[in-house]
Each structure stands twice: as C-alpha cells, then as structure tokens.
Amino acid sequence: MGSASGQYFNQNPEVRSRQRTIDMVLPDLTATLATDNGVFSADHLDGGTRYLLTNAPTPRDGLENVLDLGCGYGAIARTLAQRCPEAHVWAVDVNERALKLATQNLSGLSASVMSPDDVPDDVLFDLIWSNPPIRVGKPALHKLLTTWLDRLAPDGTAVLVVQKHLGADSLTKWLNGQGWATERLSSQRGFRLLEVQSR
Numbered sequence: 001m002g003s004a005s006g007q008y009f010n011q012n013p014e015v016r017s018r019q020r021t022i023d024m025v026l027p028d029l030t031a032t033l034a035t036d037n038g039v040f041s042a043d044h045l046d047g048g049t050r051y052l053l054t055n056a057p058t059p060r061d062g063l064e065n066v067l068d069l070g071c072g073y074g075a076i077a078r079t080l081a082q083r084c085p086e087a088h089v090w091a092v093d094v095n096e097r098a099l100k101l102a103t104q105n106l107s108g109l110s111a112s113v114m115s116p117d118d119v120p121d122d123v124l125f126d127l128i129w130s131n132p133p134i135r136v137g138k139p140a141l142h143k144l145l146t147t148w149l150d151r152l153a154p155d156g157t158a159v160l161v162v163q164k165h166l167g168a169d170s171l172t173k174w175l176n177g178q179g180w181a182t183e184r185l186s187s188q189r190g191f192r193l194l195e196v197q198s199r
Contacts, residue, residue: 013038024075028071029082033073033105038148039098040072040133049131051191052161054078059127069111069130069148074102076129090123092116114146124151128158134166136171142174149180152198159185160194168192170178 015038024045035042041049053076059066063084066177068077071091080185081089089111096115103113128148132172134141149158164187172194175182179199186193 002063010076013095018095024078026050026079029079030192031105031140032076033075033078034118035073035099036097036101039095039101040070040131045075046131047189048161048163048191049075051188052076052129052131052193053158054198055131055186055188055193057185057195059084059087061086063126065090065125065153066117066127066129067092067125067148067151068142069128070133071102072098074098074105074113075115076131077102077111078105080111080127081106081111081127084127087126088112089123090114090119092119092133110196123157124153125167126156130158131161131162134162143172146177146178149175149196154198156198158198162192162194164190164192168194 017036019034019036021034022044023033064087066080066084066089068080068086068091071077071093074091077089077091091106091113092097094115099113107111109115132141152158162171172182172184177194180183181197182194184192185195
C-alpha cells in the first residue's frame with residue numbers, strides 16, 4: 001500500500017516525482033485522475049478505496065458539507081462531488097504533493113482542497129468518507145479520527161474502509177468505546193466497511 005517507504009502520509013514525499021494518470025471506473029462514474037510518486041496507491045485505484053466507493057450507502061439528499069479525509073489524489077472526493085452535487089466537498093490531506101493532484105482532479109467542481117490546519121473551525125460535516133492511513137500507528141490514527149469525527153454534524157455519519165488484518169475489528173471496538181456508534185456494513189476480500197454515527 002502506498003509507496004514502499006510509506007511516505008504517502010508525510011507532508012513532503014522524498015521520492016522523485018513521476019506524474020501519470022489512472023482511469024477510475026465505477027458504476028456511476030468514469031474519471032481520469034492525475035497521480036504521482038509519493039502519494040497513496042499511485043498506480044491504480046486502491047482496493048479498499050474501490051470497495052468503499054462501490055459499497056458505501058448512497059448519500060442522502062440535502063447534504064451541505066462532505067469530507068474526504070486523507071484524500072490523496074482525490075478519488076473519493078471526485079466521487080462525492082458526483083454523488084452529492086448540492087454539497088461542498090472538502091478534500092483534506094497532509095501530503096502537499098497529493099493536495100496539488102487533488103486540486104487538479106477536482107478542478108471545476110464545488111470543492112476545497114487543503115491541509116487539515118486550513119479547514120475553518122466552524123465547518124461541520126454531514127458525511128465523511130475515508131480510507132484512513134492505518135499505517136501511521138494507533139496513537140496517530142486515534143488522534144486523527146477523534147479530531148474529525150468530532151466535527152460530524154449532529155446527524156452526520158462517517159463511512160470508513162479498513163482491512164481486517166490491519167485492525168478493523170479492534171478499531172470498531174475502540175470507536176464504540178469512545179461513544180461513536182459504529183457498525184460493520186459489509187465485509188469482503190479482507191475489507192471491512194464501517195459506518196460511524198456522530199456522538
């Protein structure tokens with residue numbers, strides 16, 4: 001997953017840039033996306049991301065702000081923009097190379113691409129979709145999820161995709177223990193799709 005050195009969750013990847021494109025083909029969307037070395041799953045749409053995008057519940061109408069947390073080059077954000085045309089899409093990542101790519105891939109859409117610290121404090125999210133960076137380790141992951149799940153609107157939900165062997169079940173237990181009602185929506189090919197309710 002990601003680059004061999006795991007640098008996709010660093011602010012400034014050290015690997016040399018080599019831009020190219022991939023085709024994202026979903027039942028309701030086909031898009032050509034710019035990618036590069038040093039970002040997550042640069043050569044193809046990651047299996048976990050694909051599983052989320054093909055199995056997540058259809059977003060309800062009337063959403064105002066939706067978030068792609070850990071956006072990478074913006075595959076989830078691009079899909080959210082298609083499926084939530086009335087909403088404003090926020091694409092957030094710490095990787096500056098990923099942010100440049102996501103900006104390019106979301107050009108012309110109602111979207112804001114930025115680092116976490118630049119998101120206005122008063123924005124709450126009706127929906128969060130994420131393939132979270134599990135490999136940052138539990139303390140960093142828990143801090144990340146606490147920060148952003150606490151910004152769910154009162155009736156907001158998050159949908160996370162996590163590999164079973166990377167701790168999906170223990171993460172579900174932790175989320176429930178922290179007060180976010182979490183259930184497994186589906187499981188296939190080692191992936192768990194989790195739905196998290198605001199607390």
